[in-house]
Amino acid sequence: MTHDRTRCDSLVIGGGFYGCSVALRRRSSGDSSVTLMDAGDDLMTRSSYANQARVHAGYHYPRSLLTGLRSRVNSTRFIEEYKESVVGTFDKYYAVARSGSNVSAAQFERFCERIGARLDDADPEIAALFDPDRIEAVYRVEEVAFDALALRERVRADLAAAGVAVKRRAEAIRVRRTPEGRLAVESSIGVFEADRVYNCTYSRCNRLLVDSGLPPIPLKHELTEMALVEAPEEIAGVGVTVMCGPFFSLMPFPARPGLHTLSHVRYTPHHAWEDDGGSYRDPYAVLEGAARRTRFEHMRKDAARYVPAVEDVRYLESLWEVKTVLPRSEVDDSRPILLKRDHGFPNLTCIMGSKIDNVYDVLECLEEAPA
Amino acid sequence: MSDRVDTFVSVIAPMRDDADILAGFVEETVSMLETSFTNYELVLVDDGSEDDTLGVARRLLREHDCIRLLPLSRRFGQEIAISAGLDSVIGDYTVVMLVEGDPAELVPEMVARAMDGAGVVYGVRRARAGDPWWLRTGARLFYGAANRLLGLGIRADSTHFRVLSRQALNALIKVRDRRRYLRTLSSFVGYPTEEIVYEPRPRRNPPRRKGPVQALALAINIIVANTTRPLRLVSWLGLLMAGFNLAYIGYIVIVYLLKDDVVEGWATQSLQLAVGFFFVALVLAVLSEYVGRLLTEVQDRPLYYTQAEEVSSVLIADERRPNVVAESTESR
Numbered sequence: 001m002t003h004d005r006t007r008c009d010s011l012v013i014g015g016g017f018y019g020c021s022v023a024l025r026r027r028s029s030g031d032s033s034v035t036l037m038d039a040g041d042d043l044m045t046r047s048s049y050a051n052q053a054r055v056h057a058g059y060h061y062p063r064s065l066l067t068g069l070r071s072r073v074n075s076t077r078f079i080e081e082y083k084e085s086v087v088g089t090f091d092k093y094y095a096v097a098r099s100g101s102n103v104s105a106a107q108f109e110r111f112c113e114r115i116g117a118r119l120d121d122a123d124p125e126i127a128a129l130f131d132p133d134r135i136e137a138v139y140r141v142e143e144v145a146f147d148a149l150a151l152r153e154r155v156r157a158d159l160a161a162a163g164v165a166v167k168r169r170a171e172a173i174r175v176r177r178t179p180e181g182r183l184a185v186e187s188s189i190g191v192f193e194a195d196r197v198y199n200c201t202y203s204r205c206n207r208l209l210v211d212s213g214l215p216p217i218p219l220k221h222e223l224t225e226m227a228l229v230e231a232p233e234e235i236a237g238v239g240v241t242v243m244c245g246p247f248f249s250l251m252p253f254p255a256r257p258g259l260h261t262l263s264h265v266r267y268t269p270h271h272a273w274e275d276d277g278g279s280y281r282d283p284y285a286v287l288e289g290a291a292r293r294t295r296f297e298h299m300r301k302d303a304a305r306y307v308p309a310v311e312d313v314r315y316l317e318s319l320w321e322v323k324t325v326l327p328r329s330e331v332d333d334s335r336p337i338l339l340k341r342d343h344g345f346p347n348l349t350c351i352m353g354s355k356i357d358n359v360y361d362v363l364e365c366l367e368e369a370p371a
Numbered sequence: 372m373s374d375r376v377d378t379f380v381s382v383i384a385p386m387r388d389d390a391d392i393l394a395g396f397v398e399e400t401v402s403m404l405e406t407s408f409t410n411y412e413l414v415l416v417d418d419g420s421e422d423d424t425l426g427v428a429r430r431l432l433r434e435h436d437c438i439r440l441l442p443l444s445r446r447f448g449q450e451i452a453i454s455a456g457l458d459s460v461i462g463d464y465t466v467v468m469l470v471e472g473d474p475a476e477l478v479p480e481m482v483a484r485a486m487d488g489a490g491v492v493y494g495v496r497r498a499r500a501g502d503p504w505w506l507r508t509g510a511r512l513f514y515g516a517a518n519r520l521l522g523l524g525i526r527a528d529s530t531h532f533r534v535l536s537r538q539a540l541n542a543l544i545k546v547r548d549r550r551r552y553l554r555t556l557s558s559f560v561g562y563p564t565e566e567i568v569y570e571p572r573p574r575r576n577p578p579r580r581k582g583p584v585q586a587l588a589l590a591i592n593i594i595v596a597n598t599t600r601p602l603r604l605v606s607w608l609g610l611l612m613a614g615f616n617l618a619y620i621g622y623i624v625i626v627y628l629l630k631d632d633v634v635e636g637w638a639t640q641s642l643q644l645a646v647g648f649f650f651v652a653l654v655l656a657v658l659s660e661y662v663g664r665l666l667t668e669v670q671d672r673p674l675y676y677t678q679a680e681e682v683s684s685v686l687i688a689d690e691r692r693p694n695v696v697a698e699s700t701e702s703r
Contacts, residue, residue: 099458100677133545246680266439272684297410298437301461302378 008033008165011194013044013172013208018351019200020155021359024317025366026196027162034164035194037187039171043156047202048356049148050226050321052261053249054358055079055086057143058115059094062103062244067335068115078146078357085150087254091238092143093122096136102244105137116140119304129234134306135242145239146356147254172201174212175343178217186318197311199350203322205284206275214344218276221283222269224322227262228253228298229313236260240307245276248303250310262313264302267295274327294318325354337362379410380482385452386415389470390423392574394431396470401435403475410484413438417455419446429681437683444676450551451675453531457544459680465535467553469583472571472578473532481534481567490539490562493554494532501578506586513590521600524558525593526566537561547674549667550596560599564633595660606655610649619643 008174009031012023015038023036040046054060057075058068079086096105103111112119121127122138159166171188175197178184183197199208231250239260240247246266253261271292273281296315303309326338328331337353340360351362382400383463386393397413404411415428415438428440443453453467464482468475473494481492499507514527537541542560559565581589594601626636 100680266680266682269682270683293436297379298412298461301410301463305461 004034005184006190006192006214008035008192008194010034010196010198011183011192012036012198012200013165013185014038014200014202014204015040016046016048016200017044017151017155017200017356018048018085018202018353018359018362019198019234020044020159021363022198022200022366023164024155024158024162025363026198028165029367031196034162035192036159037166037170037189037192038165038187039169042152043159043166043168044148044152047321047323048369049255050319051148051356052226052249052263053145053148053255054249054251055144055146056355057141058117059112059141059143060241061335062108062111064335065111065114066113068117070290070358071355072117074114074357074360077360078221082146082151082154085146085147085154087147087252090128090145090239090252091139091216092141092236093126093241094141095138095242095306096132097242097245098134098136099245100245101136101247108137108243117309120296125174125191126238128219129307129309131306131308141333143254145238145254147215149255151356172208174206175199175208175214175345175348176212181346183345183347196347196349200352201349202352202354205319205323205324205350205352206221206280207282207284209344210280212344214348216275216280217338217340217343217350217352218274218327220274220327221286221327223271223286223290223324224268224323225265225270225292225295226268226319226321227294227299228256228259228316228319229262229296230258230316231260232309232312235307235309242303247306248299249311250303250307251315259316260313261319262296262299262303262310264295264299265300266302269323270323283324287320287322290320292320323354324352326352339365343344372639374645375407375409376479376482376486377409377529378464378486379462380404380408380464380466380478381411381464382413383453383456383460384413384415384468384470385418385445385449385456386420386424386428386470387418387449387452388420390420390427391610392485392596393424393427395574397431397435397438400468400478401438403478404437407479409613410462411437412460412462414456415440416443416452418449418452419443420581424524431650432681432683433685435530436548438683440681440687442678443618444678448614448676449531450553451551454551455675457535457540457679460540463537465537467480467531467533467535469531471575473530473575474569474572475530477567477569484526484565484567485534485536488563489565490536490560491557491564492534493557493564493566494530495526495566495568496528496530499528501573502580505583506581508626509583509586509590514683517594519553521594521598523555523594525555526539526558529554530571531555532569533557548596549672549674550592550664551674552593555593555597584683591660595664600660601657602661605654609654612647616643616647 010026012019018034020043023034026237027034055075056071058071069360096108122140126140134182175185175187177182181191182195185192199205199329203221206219209216240249248264251261253259300310321331335355337358340350343350353362400413417425432438432440443452464485468477484492496654515525517525539560541564543556546556
């Protein structure tokens, strides 16, 4: 090893919102030196940026009470803590489709009542935007969006204030155990030695594990596309989600003022695959290699059947990203976060969660069993 | 690539035990769509197949882009399967194709005619040469009766193969009859129609054919679903019989008054009974048919149930479609 070894108490790999939060938490719970490394040019440029910007207030999971309840608890905390990156100026509407939906309007109302989420009937002029033949009910909900750029600024300031050493353009290559029982991470900028390593690389979680000769975690990946669009006037100030099946969401995207993301349960995932040990594929390589033929037209055509005004959205570009979920949550709505301690090596922790505002669950669990 | 028509075409193909010919159908159809239109989708609706149709379809989802698989939860019948597809397609123009034998190469022309203003462009079989004599005769009788006596306006030998504009489709899916017949429904909604004469090209050898019972049941169903004229006919018959019986009562009274000996007349009486019961039976048959229909319409059950929908999962690694796709997926 010609590189100098950088030593620290905790090393966090992956500078998405989860990685940043874990680094901050390690620092505040007593680690004197915490390093955060990210392969990108900046923090929070991948999935923490390219998503629906939804702060989940529970409405989204009508078939999983636990996820719904936890979302309510967490979103309240998130909104409180990151006030300045939360945007509440849009009216959000959830509509229940008549045909093909996994919940009926009555079930959705009961669910929201049980998790204590507020539901109001939409004003007549909003309800008139929906095709009554296809939509059973439209509700106004209390759900806010976050501005990924503002959140990044805030997190960056927090990291600096907390004295977390942030290494950008630093790609972790493999991790191994040193004879003294610590963990050594080889990276593109040298070797780091730490007592604890947190693998917060989301879709790439298994890349580090596989290259380190460790068993991969079963994960399901999707190559996803969200269209960035300019919405026509009548729907410019609103966010619309149609429940609960192969439908769409038109969500304001505060990081690009004036634009919405149009995503569709059926068309947003272009390609799905699972890590099953034998044939590992680096999700970033899949994303880079894909031809990226947009399915905006498919999304628009289908969405316009429910909300005719969507016919007139103007397409700007697409956000392409890899979305990763645990295979078990395919069956229902639940979106548990993976927190796998001592994976392969003692003190190597893998964290994989897909909802920004659910980070508190994982932070609490980290506390429970000190390393 | 540049001569592709800039529109969105959806193709619905109901499937029923079509594992043997599905791959050929899908390949032919997708390559036609790919070269002819800028945007397309192929919706495969499985009508409770008992062979490996679903397995073959799932494999095709991993080989071709823009395919959707919509499996119904059990067998509901071809017309309902098509309805399920009609409810879910998103295109500007919707094509209904039967896996059995509708030729893909006609679709671009049919779509072009629909784009020129025809709400519905439907296929008409050129000849029924392959059909057995009883089916040909029966079909001729049926179309004759349906159009002249019943006023149904079904074009003789028209098939399911058709293109619907979004406008015609939207009108069509509002009709939620339990028993649905695409061929009569598309004329019911009444947009300008055009026909295209073609020769179905069976993908299966020998092609699957309807049996006599099926054909007759279909004919009765189409009539009952679309017209109340038989019922009206029966009403007239009933009136006629009532008048006849009234006259006969008068005759009996007169005979009773004027004649002393009325023991004979067995023949007249039994004839009257026989004729009367014949019509009573006929009336009951037609009434029961319509009463049964009323019952099913009143029940208002969902037309169909679907299982989880599946979509193409294809990794397109280059501008062009071929080569890259085959081994890209390992899930299930």
